[in-house]
Amino acid sequence: MFGNKSKRFKIIKGEGSVQTTQIIQDTKTGVNYLFHSTGYAGGITPLLDEYGKVVVTTVVEEEK
Numbered sequence: 001m002f003g004n005k006s007k008r009f010k011i012i013k014g015e016g017s018v019q020t021t022q023i024i025q026d027t028k029t030g031v032n033y034l035f036h037s038t039g040y041a042g043g044i045t046p047l048l049d050e051y052g053k054v055v056v057t058t059v060v061e062e063e064k
């Protein structure tokens with residue numbers, strides 16, 4: 001489990017340094033999350049589209 005080099009989550013987009021906003025993708029499910037932090041506080045939530053549905057990106061399996 002810990003020896004596996006593949007990462008479950010990857011950062012799709014990120015902005016800021018003190019105030020950070022990132023879009024993170026779950027590489028197993030394709031679900032996108034919005035993460036925002038300011039100082040020592042932060043929060044994460046599923047990213048929603050204009051219809052209120054969770055944004056899911058197609059996951060492409062990496063060949064080994």
